[in-house]
Amino acid sequence: MDLDRRTLALMLLSGLLGLAFLWLPLSVLYYLNRGLDVSDTGHYYASLYHFADIRMMSTQFPLVWKLIPHPDNILVNRLLVFVLLMGSSAALFILAAKAVLPAKMLSKVKVWLLACAGAGAGALFYYYWLPDPSYNSIGVILMALVLVATFALTGIEDQHSWSFRSAALLAGFTGLGLAATRPITALIMALIGAVLFFMLARLSWQRLAQLILFVVLGAVVFFVLVQIFIEPLPVTLERIHGGLQKREILGTNQLVAKGLSLLGKEATTVLHTAPWALLLASLGGAFAAPGVADRFAKAQWLRLGGVGLGAIGLIWMQIIFWQQSQSLVQVPLEKLTYYLVNLGLIAVFCSAIAGMLTANKDTRILYWRLAGVSTLLLLATLSLTIFGTGYWIRKAGIASVFVVLASVLMALQMARGTGYIWSLAMMSALILPLWATRTTMVNHPYRLETSLSAQTQKTSIRGGRSTLRLDPLTKVFFDRLSAAADEMGPVDQRPILIDLSGRLPMAQYHMQARPAFTPWILSAYKGSNAFLAHVIAQMSDEQLARAWILDAPAYKYHMDPAPIAERGHQLDRDYRTVTTAFAPYIKTDIVLLAPKSKGAE
Amino acid sequence: MVNSPPPAPILRVPFCQPDYGREERAAFEEAIAGGRLEGGGAQTRACETLMEHSTGAERVLITPSCTAALEMMALALELGPGDEVIVPAFTFVSTANAFALRGAVPVFADIDPLTMNLDVEAARAAITPKTRAIMLVHYAGVGCEMEAFVDLCARHNLVLLEDAAQAVGAHWNGKALGSFGAMGAFSFHHTKNITCGEGGALLVNDPALVKPAEFIRDKGTDRADFLRGQISKYEWRVLGSSYLLSELAAAVLLGQFRREESLNKARMRIWQAYDQRFGLINSLRTPHIPGAAHHNAHIYHIRFSNQKLRDDCAAFMRAHGVMAAPHYVPLHTTPAGRKYGRTSGELPHTIDAAQTLLRLPLYSAMSDDELALVIDTMEAFLHQNGLATS
């Protein structure tokens, strides 16, 4: 092999860049045992490990997660999520590139860069949710796998080959899993998958028939496994029914409409963040793209001009972005989100414009494919976020994964004919927001009051099942609940814990108390008190009489214990205070109450 | 010989310097964002929780200063004219002033020459029929002889109180200082291990005193019960004042508590570096740590054989940009001390400590260069004066 110095230098550079992307995952590992959110994450773990006691739940993600054998341990959970996130997104990056680009454009070095960037992007999603991405990650992993299967399917010529069949099986299996986790997203993903397939694959009836057959088979496999290893369908249906009721009573159904309007507002803000910079970068990029300027006289100058304009657009955007956040490393999350989405939009616009400008038919098809794929990926991510979770921060987490993917694909495309320089430049530009996200999230982890570096105190969770490092105040909270849990008696006979704060589902998981048929009685919703009444109504007299109560009398959203009193149990008369503790997240004192024993009355 | 100091030497190592970091800033911003900065809010409760947990106190109340906490003790015990409280003469003004304010008489007793803490025998000798309480001061965060004092108070039916201003995080036989007496007081003043500029805490260990202490902090009212939803309106119950700390300061304090471990570790490293260099020098007296004491590296002090050497050393250090400081003026010699207090016997050890003690700079953010400068300067002084032999 005759390696000239330039090639060698470039290879070295891309190797280093790849390692820089890999540094993101490594630092997730470093923080894996730090911090624990007591609200959302509590809901997640309670759902997973008290699944059999739960009759009201609006997403059935434990069906998917419980198929993977693993211990009830927070660290193991985090590690598993992390590995699957990285693996699935790395696979997605490679397969998407393979599906869109001609084989000769994907050298070994580029595949390595893609895999690293993919793993980095998976880690990036984790960062948005540090310290624990909980069930959101399950949706993302499944979605990525559905896309992996779809892209794989488009690239395999022989529909009778086992690789085609297993890709279809994977699509069906993960598709049904996604339906259990996020039903509406699954529907949209099915649509997007179909469009991708039709857009990118060679079509014939036989291929379609094979595809459908094995997709269905994959779904059947998932269903059967769930029946054998987890629970029979009627139980699941009962829980789904209970979950729908829960949403109805709480009044959370309107959140979909709210989410849509919020999304509209944010889409406008994203476009308004740097519209001219965005346009400039897209236009410049299009002219610089290979095969576009060729049809014009003075192609060389046009291409150079495009490079210049594109660079000005990108730099301009960075300046706006940094000016708005007033810091290079501590960036407000929403700004970061807008920035990432803008990068994705550039990918879309750039390929679309390039497709319009080029004279060569093959090149045009290539660009339009790129534009189509990037658009669909953006849509896919949004669908995951509108339904079920409505805040920009979640969108950011998911969108960023694919926005980055889209941009990388664009970079690869640009690399055609111009060597690695363009891809390296694009990838370097991507590293910046990734880094900013990392720093921001380590300093402001989700629902924690302090940075991850301040989580220093070894704390035993759930009777020693996990040991994490938490901030001192949170440690006191968990330690006090641990001591109280010992008073609850043997684990298999523990009573139900009713959380009147409506914000601390982690308490029941930690104390190994039974959930009140739902992993979380949410406070602060219009229907919270009604839902509490609904839950209490389902308890037998014996269950209610034994139940412990976590009250937060000074918390502004604390729920009215009236439904408990109506059944003859007065908080101030019939219960004794086991412990009090200052609760993180709601930042007020909680009181843990146990029923006075009959003899004592 | 001492070099004559240049006119205005640059201060290269201050005596103390608080270490505020990201945690404090974050908590501060959170408090502002929360919009409620009056005392007794979430930041205050968070600090109190941490201290209740670490000290085992029945209830901790954050106050604007240790001085305020000491005044609350006098109010809670309803001390007044005709009552006496035994205090060490080698202490800060507030220890005695709190009782004088209520018309009670602080009785100054001598200290133990090794620890600078109240001497058990001196305290015993100071007891009269008027004595109501003994107030201990854990000098430099090193515990007093607790078993002896607990016993002494039980025998004479006296209330044991602790001015643990300097003793946050320090222990005696595994039990937190401040948690032995009926009440204890911490300080979070600028000079302390954990600080928010001005701040303090009252540790209430006697359950019967919890309610009165809560009333006193909130203008003598039961407003705290009202806020907890236990009563429908609040009223004036006892003599009190406003002893609440602003949430802004409490937020900074919370940030400090979150870093307590690392702050203390850093202090201990410096304390030990000093002790390794100066602890074995025959001509100097350095901190004596009794076996039962787990101290908090609050102060590293050196005692010379006479006042001149001490003053020369301070001047020499200052001339080289290092700030070293003597400590208290004995209270029984001060104008107010003579007016409001009574002195029990001769107080030779108090006088001696006041004349010969010098505190070296000590703060968690001290760099290796600063530490080296302090040690080198001190050693230079010792060499010059022929004191460097161990």
Ligand SMILES: Cc1ncc(COP(=O)(O)O)c(C=O)c1O
């Ligand atoms: C023994 C002692 N008591 C009381 C205080 C007063 O503390 P504050 O300034 O918090 O009122 C101090 C402060 O130096 C002290 O050393």
